[in-house]
Amino acid sequence: MTKGWSVLLLAAIAMPCFANATADPLAPTGRWSANTAGRAATPPMGWNSYNAFEFAIDEDKILYTAQKLVDSGLAAKGYRYINLDEGWVLKRRVSDGHMILRADKFPSAKVGGDTPTFRPLTDRLHAMGLKAGIYSELGRNTCGEAFGTSDVDLPKGNVLEREVGLYGHLDQDMALYFKDWGFDYVKVDGCGLRDYGPDTERVKSGKFRALPPIMDSNEVTRTDIPAIQAMFRQINAALVRDNPDGDYILSLCIWGAANVREWGKDYGGVSRTSDDIAPAWGRLLVNYDSAVTRTLYGHPGSWNDPDMLFIGTGDFDSHHLTEARSHFALWAMLSAPLIMGADLRKTPQSLMDIFGNADIIALDQDPAGNQAVLAYDTSDLHILVKTLASGDKAVAIFNRGSAPLDVSLRSSHLKFSDAAPIELTDLWSKQKTSFTGRTKLHVDPRETLIFRAHGTRALQDGSYLSEQPGSVNPAVDGLTSPAVDPTIFRTVAGWAGTGGSGDRPSYAGWGGARPDSTPYGKVLEMAGKQYDAGIGILANSRMEVRNTTARRFVATVGIDDSATDKTHPATFAVYGDGKLLATSPAMAWGTPARPLSVSVAGVKMIELVARAPGGDNARLPVTWGGAALMAR
């Protein structure tokens, strides 16, 4: 496809968005708007080549890994995607734009003669019961071409031949990867939109054509978000066209730039929330923090992705089992993709056992798809609770700091009754213990205790929305100007080391909707009364809530005491399948919160709308206190 066509198509796909811009974004739609297309009903599991091999990939390594996953039993436990990262491309053939893969590295591809094909490799992986993934890029050129320290395994040829990204060739490339080559997963990177400005050395040297940047990882204000969204829309349209059976996953890889932590959920099966992980404890904290408060932005079909597992290397190797176990437990609690990055030719059994912990895998893959909620939040200790489809809870106690801690785990952290016994099963040792009310636990530095908990719900006959974030979508979260999130750890363990001025706050998404918290991390409070459970969101917002069996929705609503816009009242409305069911009076700051109790029997999609005409959303957090779905 020529570039002209691509631009036209982009414009056509982007248009409905502009047409809708005048429509009321808070009007109920009666439908779930986060992505469900493709095959990410649970977080994808598998292996990716990048952490182990960077660009030096070949068929032997890929097939060895595939066989090892099958032979070790890990494939049967869910690790099915074998994803090629960067390093597979030789060049783009300029005469017809066809992508030429490196047949010297992938001998089975030679059946295609001058036009080698990955089909034999994907056929082989499929015959092993596995799935195959490939790597591409939004721009013309890749991250490796921009930052690789050697070009040995990177594209060869003239300037145009080395343009191996989707830009200007999107439909052609996607058809090749999915229809012709039979891949099932594509990771789409974004350096081509960021790192090839006319003033960069790499462009001035004549090695690459300039593409004026539309993304800036440090400054979201210098990023053209609608243009990037339009590209992902075009990718989605191609995926649907090229996969009539719907068997595909789109992985957005723009590392938390472009405020994607807010909207990635609407475009793909998984979306990266931060820059690359590294085998260093500080990087784990950055990547974990980039996802841990984004609980309401991850759902079946649209998961937060804090990047691949780095278990096997550096701070997560077999000499650091505490850190390696924490990494695995935390990713499972976050409902993150479990994509290994280890060189399985050298991975000791102690680490294979971590990957193979079926009880922890089951938390990640739980069909309810509820990402864990922060039940206790400090800089050095986190308690995370994830509600499972069975009604059991998973609880992780994560010591982020450098001193051992004695922790009191309380039934209230779990939203379990303090009068009935709670049974804990340690998911590493399998030991069972039980307590009522509270129990004392010891947690070492960098250790994560992880349990499955069985108890009696504190809320009888119902479930708080904050216990079911996988079914709650902040379709419009009220954020109007993306601001950087100050809660994310910042580390020296990055690419620049102590060069530059440090790792400054850069990830947008501050002020997004949160369970059991205001958008800015405070305890929910209205008219002086605190609420342990509820949803905090900004004014002028709309949430979608899936309902299956509940007959009643209850909440106590009002403006949160932390609002600094005290002049604009908000009105709270509840819709069922698009019809208005209940509405509050206009609620002013500081006035007692208002209880709502609404019949939702038979309703499939509940929508919760908070309107504050003229209000300054960023300064106007509102609270759906104790919001819950009740059996009667």
Ligand code: GLA
């Ligand atoms: C980016 C991505 C990585 C990896 C590399 C490949 O940095 O974030 O996960 O795909 O590109 O060059």
